[in-house]
Amino acid sequence: MSVDLGRILQRAQDLSCGEDAVRDKVVARIYQEAESLASEVVMAEKPARDWDTLIDDVLTSKRFGYPSMLALLAFVLWLTISGANLPSQLLARLLFAGEEGLSRLFLSFGAPDWLHGLLVLGVYRCLAWVVSVMLPPMAIFFPLFTLLEDLGYLPRVAFNLDGFFQKAGAHGKQALTMSMGFGCNAAGVIACRIIESPRERLIAILTNNFVPCNGRFPTLIAMSNIFLGAMALNGSSFLAVLLVAGLVVGGIAITLVVSRLLSATLLKGIPSHFALELPPYRPPQVLQVILRSVFDRTLFVLWRAVKVAAPAGAVAWGLANIHVDGLSLLGHTAQVLEPLGAAMGLDGVILLAFILGLPANEIVIPIILMGYLSAGAMLELEGLPALRELLLANGWTWVTALNMMLFSLLHFPCGTTLLTIRKETQSWKWTLLAALIPTLIGTAVCILVAQGARLVGLA
Amino acid sequence: MKGQPVQPLLRFGIEKADSPVVALAGNPNTGKTTIFNALTGLNQHTGNWPGKTVVQARGKYCYGGQEVVLVDLPGTYSLLANSVEEQIARDFIYFGRPAATIVVADATCLERNLNLLLQVVEITPFVILCINLIDEARRKLIKIDFARLQERLGIPVVPVSGRTGEGLELLKKTVLEMVTGQLRPSPKQIIYDGEVEGALHQILPEIKGIVGDDATSRWLALRLLEGDETVVQGIQHYLTTDPPPRLEEVLA
Amino acid sequence: MLLSQLPVGKTGEVVAITCSGLMRRRLLDLGLVPGTKIQTLRQSPGGDPLAFNIRGAVIALRLDTASQVKIRLVK
Ligand SMILES: Nc1nc2c(ncn2[C@@H]2O[C@H](COP(=O)(O)OP(=O)(O)OP(=O)(O)O)[C@@H](O)[C@H]2O)c(=O)[nH]1
Numbered sequence: 001m002s003v004d005l006g007r008i009l010q011r012a013q014d015l016s017c018g019e020d021a022v023r024d025k026v027v028a029r030i031y032q033e034a035e036s037l038a039s040e041v042v043m044a045e046k047p048a049r050d051w052d053t054l055i056d057d058v059l060t061s062k063r064f065g066y067p068s069m070l071a072l073l074a075f076v077l078w079l080t081i082s083g084a085n086l087p088s089q090l091l092a093r094l095l096f097a098g099e100e101g102l103s104r105l106f107l108s109f110g111a112p113d114w115l116h117g118l119l120v121l122g123v124y125r126c127l128a129w130v131v132s133v134m135l136p137p138m139a140i141f142f143p144l145f146t147l148l149e150d151l152g153y154l155p156r157v158a159f160n161l162d163g164f165f166q167k168a169g170a171h172g173k174q175a176l177t178m179s180m181g182f183g184c185n186a187a188g189v190i191a192c193r194i195i196e197s198p199r200e201r202l203i204a205i206l207t208n209n210f211v212p213c214n215g216r217f218p219t220l221i222a223m224s225n226i227f228l229g230a231m232a233l234n235g236s237s238f239l240a241v242l243l244v245a246g247l248v249v250g251g252i253a254i255t256l257v258v259s260r261l262l263s264a265t266l267l268k269g270i271p272s273h274f275a276l277e278l279p280p281y282r283p284p285q286v287l288q289v290i291l292r293s294v295f296d297r298t299l300f301v302l303w304r305a306v307k308v309a310a311p312a313g314a315v316a317w318g319l320a321n322i323h324v325d326g327l328s329l330l331g332h333t334a335q336v337l338e339p340l341g342a343a344m345g346l347d348g349v350i351l352l353a354f355i356l357g358l359p360a361n362e363i364v365i366p367i368i369l370m371g372y373l374s375a376g377a378m379l380e381l382e383g384l385p386a387l388r389e390l391l392l393a394n395g396w397t398w399v400t401a402l403n404m405m406l407f408s409l410l411h412f413p414c415g416t417t418l419l420t421i422r423k424e425t426q427s428w429k430w431t432l433l434a435a436l437i438p439t440l441i442g443t444a445v446c447i448l449v450a451q452g453a454r455l456v457g458l459a
Numbered sequence: 460m461k462g463q464p465v466q467p468l469l470r471f472g473i474e475k476a477d478s479p480v481v482a483l484a485g486n487p488n489t490g491k492t493t494i495f496n497a498l499t500g501l502n503q504h505t506g507n508w509p510g511k512t513v514v515q516a517r518g519k520y521c522y523g524g525q526e527v528v529l530v531d532l533p534g535t536y537s538l539l540a541n542s543v544e545e546q547i548a549r550d551f552i553y554f555g556r557p558a559a560t561i562v563v564a565d566a567t568c569l570e571r572n573l574n575l576l577l578q579v580v581e582i583t584p585f586v587i588l589c590i591n592l593i594d595e596a597r598r599k600l601i602k603i604d605f606a607r608l609q610e611r612l613g614i615p616v617v618p619v620s621g622r623t624g625e626g627l628e629l630l631k632k633t634v635l636e637m638v639t640g641q642l643r644p645s646p647k648q649i650i651y652d653g654e655v656e657g658a659l660h661q662i663l664p665e666i667k668g669i670v671g672d673d674a675t676s677r678w679l680a681l682r683l684l685e686g687d688e689t690v691v692q693g694i695q696h697y698l699t700t701d702p703p704p705r706l707e708e709v710l711a
Numbered sequence: 712m713l714l715s716q717l718p719v720g721k722t723g724e725v726v727a728i729t730c731s732g733l734m735r736r737r738l739l740d741l742g743l744v745p746g747t748k749i750q751t752l753r754q755s756p757g758g759d760p761l762a763f764n765i766r767g768a769v770i771a772l773r774l775d776t777a778s779q780v781k782i783r784l785v786k
C-alpha cells in the first residue's frame with residue numbers, strides 16, 4: 001500500500017506546479033468561503049467603547065508596560081505575604097498544640113521514646129511545618145494568579161517581554177511557560193509544548209526552574225522575614241515584598257542570560273517564527289476561580305507535599321537521632337558537606353536539607369529545623385518568630401538567609417519536575433543538564449555573595 | 460480497505476468501542492475545555508490564553524440513555540499539519556474516525572473560526588458547529604443568523620455559552636442524534652479553481668482504488684497534491700496492522 | 712511596502728507572502744492570504760513585536776516575521 005501511495009504522491013507532485021502553489025490556493029479559497037459566509041450571517045455594530053483597546057493602551061504601552069508588570073507582581077506578592085502572615089501563625093499554633101496533645105497521648109500509652117520521636121517529632125512535626133508554612137501563601141497566590149490568567153493578562157506579559165526573549169534567541173511564548181512555572185515547574189515544563197521549535201522548547205524547559213514555584217515561594221517568604229529580622233528591619237512586609245519581587249526579577253534575568261548562552265552554544269539556531277494571539281479580556285468568575293483554585297490546585301499541591309513530607313519527616317528524624325560515634329547520621333553527613341556549605345555562606349545541614357528535599361522543595365525548611373533541633377535543646381516552634389530565634393541561635397546571619405533564598409531559587413528542580421523533563425525531552429542528558437545548570441549557577445552565586453560579604457567586612 | 464483495523468480508535472488508546480467517541484476541536488482559546496468540563500463534569504484547567512490545553516483529556520457523559528466518550532483536542536488554527544498539535548488533531552479526526560466532531564467556534568470572531576470548520580468538514584461529514592461565547596457576542600452587539608449559517612453549511616449549528624450552560628442541552632441532543640444516525644449531515648463541499656480541480660480529477664480514481672470510495676478520499680487527494688508527507692506517514696502508522704502505538708506515543 | 716513598516720493605526724491589504732516553507736504556511740493559516748485587510752494596532756514596549764488585527768483577532772508578530780508579508784496601504 002505504501003508503495004502505491006508513494007507513487008501517487010509522486011504523481012500528485014508532478015501535477016501540482018511548484019512547491020506552495022496548491023497549498024496557497026487551497027487556503028485562500030477556504031478563507032474566501034469563510035469570509036463570504038461570515039459576511040452573510042454576522043451583523044456587528046461598532047461597540048460604543050472598546051475596553052480591550054483602552055486597557056491594552058496602558059498595560060502594553062511604552063511608558064506603563066514594564067512598570068505595570070512590576071507593580072502587579074509586587075501587589076500580588078504583597079497580598080500573599082501580608083495575607084498569609086496571620087493564618088500561618090494561627091495554623092502553627094493550632095498544629096503545635098496538636099503536637100503537645102499527641103505527645104501526651106503517646107506518654108499515657110507508655111509508648112517507647114523512639115516511636116514518639118519518629119511519629120510525633122518526625123512525621124507530625126514535618127507535616128505541621130509544611131502545612132502551616134505552605135498552605136496560607138498558596139491559598140492566596142493560586143487564586144490571584146488564576147484570576148490574572150482568566151482575565152487574559154498572561155499573553156500581554158508575553159507580548160511585553162518578547163523583545164528580551166528574542167534577543168536571547170528564545171521564543172516569546174517562553175514567558176507563558178514561565179508563568180505556568182510559578183504554579184508548578186512540572187506544569188511549566190509540560191506547557192513548553194506550546195513552543196513548536198524543538199530548540200526553543202528545550203531552552204524553555206531547561207530554564208523553567210528559574211521561576212520559583214509554589215513550593216519555593218513560602219520558603220522565600222519565610223527567609224525574607226528572617227533576613228530582615230537579622231538586619232534589624234523587623235515586621236516590614238513592604239521590604240519583604242521588595243526582596244521577594246527582586247528575587248523573581250533576578251530569576252527572570254538569569255533565565256534570559258542562560259537562554260542566550262544556550263542558544264549560542266548547545267542549542268544554536270535562529271529564532272523561529274512567532275505568532276501570539278492576544279485574546280480579549282474576559283471578566284473572570286471570581287467566586288468559581290477562588291473555589292476551584294483552592295480545592296483543585298492548592299489542596300492538590302499540598303497533598304502532594306504532604307505525601308512526601310510524612311516519610312521525609314520520619315527519615316530526617318531517624319538521621320538526626322541515630323547516633324554513631326557520638327554524632328547523629330545527619331550530623332556526620334552535614335560535617336562532610338560543611339566545607340562547601342560554609343564557602344557558600346550556608347552550612348552542612350542546609351545543603352543536606354536541599355539534597356534530601358529533592359522529592360519536594362517544601363520539606364527543605366522542616367529538615368533544617370530537625371537537624372538543628374536534634375543537636376540542641378528542644379524548642380517550642382510556634383511560627384516564624386520562634387523559627388527566627390532557632391536559626392539565629394544556630395549561627396545564621398543575614399548572609400545565610402539571603403543565600404538560602406538564592407539557593408532556593410537557583411538549584412536543581414524537584415524530583416517531579418526532573419521526571420517530567422525526562423518524559424518531555426526523552427533524554428537523560430538534557431534532564432541532567434536541567435539539574436546541573438541551576439545548581440552550578442546557584443553555588444557560584446552563593447559563594448560570590450558570601451565571600452564578597454566577608455571581603456567587605458559586612459559579615 | 461485492506462489492513463484497516465476494525466476499530467481505528469484503538470490506535471488512540473481508546474479500547475472501549477461500545478460508546479461512540481466525540482471529539483472537541485477548534486481554534487485555541489474558544490472554550491473547548493470549558494465545554495468539555497460542562498458536559499463531563501470534570502475539572503480540566505481552563506485559562507484565557509491560547510495554548511492552555513496541551514495534554515489531551517478524555518471524559519464521559521450520558522444523555523438520553525446513551526453514553527458518549529468526549530475527547531478534548533488541543534486548539535489549532537488549521538488542520539494542515541504544520542505543527543504537532545495540528546497533526547494530533549488531524550490524525551484523531553481522520554484516522555480515529557470519531558462518531559462526531561464538535562468544532563467549537565468563537566462567536567465574536569466567527570470568520571477566522573470558520574476556516575478550521577471548513578477544513579474539518581472536508582475530512583468528515585459528521586461535524587457539529589458549536590458557536591461558543593454567545594454571551595460575549597451579545598455584550599459586543601454581534602448578531603449571528605444561526606439558521607442561515609446552518610442551511611449554508613449543511614451541518615447542525617448550535618449556539619452555546621460554555622460558561623453559563625446556555626445551549627448545552629441542545630448540543631447534547633444534537634450529538635445524540637448524530638451518533639445514533641438520526642441526523643445525516645450533508646455538508647457543502649468547497650470547489651477549488653480549475654487547475655486544482657483538474658489535478659484532483661486525475662488522481663482521485665487511483666486514491667479511491669487504495670482507500671476506498673468514501674467521502675474523505677477527496678480530502679486525502681488534496682493533501683497529496685499539497686505534497687503533505689505527514690498524511691502518508693499517518694496512513695502507514697494508523698491504517699496498517701502493526702501493533703497500535705501507545706497513547707503517550709501519539710500525544711508525545 | 713512590508714507589513715513590518717505599516718505604522719500603528721494604519722490599514723493595509725496583503726499582496727503576497729514572500730517566504731516559503733513552514734513560515735509561509737503558518738502565515739497563511741492565520742488568514743494572511745492575498746487581499747486580506749490588516750491593521751497595525753500597537754507596538755510592544757520593547758519595539759518588537761507588533762500587534763495586528765487579522766480577521767477580527769489580535770495577533771502579535773515579530774518584525775522579521777511581519778517583514779515577510781508584502782502589503783499595499785489602504786486609505
Ligand atoms: N464569557 C464566556 N467566557 C467563556 C466561555 N467559554 C469559555 N470562556 C472563557 O474563555 C477562556 C478560554 O476557555 P478554555 O476552555 O480554556 O479554551 P480552550 O478552547 O480549551 O483553549 P485552548 O486549550 O488554549 O485551546 C477561559 O477564560 C474561559 O473561562 C463562554 O461561553 N462565555
Ligand SMILES: [Mg+2]
Pocket residue numbers: 491492493505511512
Ligand atoms: Mg483547552
